[in-house]
Amino acid sequence: MSNIFQKIWAIGVYIFLYLPLVVLILFSFNISKFAVSWKGFTWKWYEKLLSNTGLIDAAINTLVIAFLSATAAVILGTLTALCLQQYRFRGKQVVKSLLFVVMIAPDIVLAISFVVLFIFLGISQGFIALLIAHITFCFPFVAVTVLSRLDGFNKYILDAANDLGASSWQTFRYVVFPMIKPAVFAGWLLSFTLSMDDVIISSFVTGPGYEVLPLKVFSMVKLGVSPEVNALSAIMVVVTIVIVFTAQLLLKEKR
Amino acid sequence: MKERNFFRLFSLSLISSWLLFFALAPFLFIVVTSLLTRDINNFVSIPFTFANYSIVLEHAFQQAFLNSMYLGGGATILCLLVAYPFAYFLANVKEKYRGILLLLVIIPFWTNSLIRTYALVFILKTKGLLNNTLLALGLINEPFEIYYTEVAIFIGLVYTLLPFMVLPLYSTLSKMDKTLLEAANDLGANKFRSFFHITLPLSVPGIVAGCSMVFLPALGMFYVPDILGGGRELLLGNYVKSQFLNAQNWPEGAATGVFMTAIMGLLFLLYKFSTRKTESKGVFYE
Structure with a gap:
């Protein structure tokens, strides 16, 4: 494959991925509510959004769930990776297979499994159910990402740290963690992304008591989604990009 | 050595119980649900049956x-x-x-x-x-x-x-x-x-x-x-x-x-x- 062809193809793919987002943001500034043609610039959808508490709450809930579940998934996933790499234990193969199954099972199958489980456990639709579900489908991805990083490094480094009198915590803090930090960060980002993007599992495990964006928007689709949603999406894209890039900059400076 | 054993015990039990409760159990529940009878009030009820799989027809x-x-x-x-x-x-x-x-x-x-x-x-x-x-x-x-x-x-x-x-x-x-x-x-x-x-x-x-x-x-x-x-x-x-x-109709869905x-x-x-x-x-x- 020639270089020029590859570049053109890649640009095409990026345009395909970003066109809907650009359209979404552009039309958050359009005066007309339904027309696709451009009728002029306005801030009015942003003003209307401010008074639409339902929509804003749903957006905040979505962000809160994504942040909490990504953070919990990183802790659980990193622990899993460390255990799989360092210990021999009974049922290791079972743990590996379950992680794999959760990763590739269709969301809809996970969704109905959670519904049945939560009914059985008496956990009602809402915050807790959503959080458990999101942590569960995110953390295997963290485990795999961290594991692939761990596999790359020399095991004798750990013995060396041990011989030099480091405690387990010191070994983790000063030897292991610095090495897996990029993978941990990538795992967090991946979990955050999967959680923000999820539609299927959210629409099964949460309800009117704790609304998230996909549910709110799905109920609007039949009547026509108002440009307030466009405005909200525009704000969320910008806010998320700022958060992630600031986090990355902070991590880099500390290094 | 003690702290290492504690860490091992803690993380292994956390991971296994999480996977057991929130990954393995739900999958098993789905299989069980698919073998139960539809019930309007309680979603599902016994008797066990294979009838739900006749949806393939x-x-x-x-x-x-x-x-x-x-x-x-x-x-x-x-x-x-x-x-x-x-x-x-x-x-x-x-x-x-x-x-x-x-x-x-x-x-x-x-x-x-x-x-x-x-x-x-x-x-x-x-x-x-x-x-x-x-x-x-x-x-x-x-x-x-x-x-x-x-x-x-x-x-x-x-x-x-x-x-x-x-x-x-x-x-x-x-x-x-x-x-x-x-x-x-x-x-x-x-x-x-x-x-x-x-x-x-x-x-x-x-x-x-x-x-x-x-x-x-x-x-x-x-x-x-x-x-x-x-x-x-x-x-x-x-x-x-x-x-x-x-x-x-949970059984057929399952x-x-x-x-x-x-x-x-x-x-x-x-x-x-x-x-x-x-x-x-x-x-x-x-």
Whole structure:
């Protein structure tokens, strides 16, 4: 494959991925509510959004769930990776297979499994159910990402740290963690992304008591989604990009 | 030594109990539910029965199954065709640009895919952006009827699932031993030949992983045909959703879920087979 062809193809793919987002943001500034043609610039959808508490709450809930579940998934996933790499234990193969199954099972199958489980456990639709579900489908991805990083490094480094009198915590803090930090960060980002993007599992495990964006928007689709949603999406894209890039900059400076 | 044992005990029990309660138990519950009888008040009740699996004989289920195979399979092939040259490009681009180019692939995902699917409506509608632009440019005289057709569903599925094809492909292609290509070159193979004899065979695990990660979710993406196809083309996902959320027929919904898990198992065997042939452990557990 020639270089020029590859570049053109890649640009095409990026345009395909970003066109809907650009359209979404552009039309958050359009005066007309339904027309696709451009009728002029306005801030009015942003003003209307401010008074639409339902929509804003749903957006905040979505962000809160994504942040909490990504953070919990990183802790659980990193622990899993460390255990799989360092210990021999009974049922290791079972743990590996379950992680794999959760990763590739269709969301809809996970969704109905959670519904049945939560009914059985008496956990009602809402915050807790959503959080458990999101942590569960995110953390295997963290485990795999961290594991692939761990596999790359020399095991004798750990013995060396041990011989030099480091405690387990010191070994983790000063030897292991610095090495897996990029993978941990990538795992967090991946979990955050999967959680923000999820539609299927959210629409099964949460309800009117704790609304998230996909549910709110799905109920609007039949009547026509108002440009307030466009405005909200525009704000969320910008806010998320700022958060992630600031986090990355902070991590880099500390290094 | 004591603290190490404590850490080991703590983390192993945390992980095992989490997986036991929130991964294994729910899967088992689904199997049990699929064997119970429908009950209007309590969702399910005994006696145990295999009757729910007779849905495979029902027309609605068969239709959903065939549609899923067609739409999911088509979307998978399209994703592969679009993603392969792209992943190849990512794997060979200068190292310092790779991080940012990969990040650019996942940024769109920070906007919920339901909202992005809705944005596609704006573009694909009969009086939408695509048709307006093409008409204004004089490239067409009649607007395309894409919205509410299966073409729109294909576009929606490919759009939502493309990164799941790109990432595994990128992962295998970037790990490939480049000296093999140099050797082939030295031995007089042209680019075409070394692609079909080296690059393509070595990337088979990535292709199978990517295809599974596109095809399986595609079966369940009920909102894509709901929004872009006008709800006419039903996927297995739509079928499960209506059994669970509308018809309150959990046993049949669960049976469909078990059926989909079986499809997953088949694809997994295929993946195992493909990695054994190339003697690598594959992209899931590197």
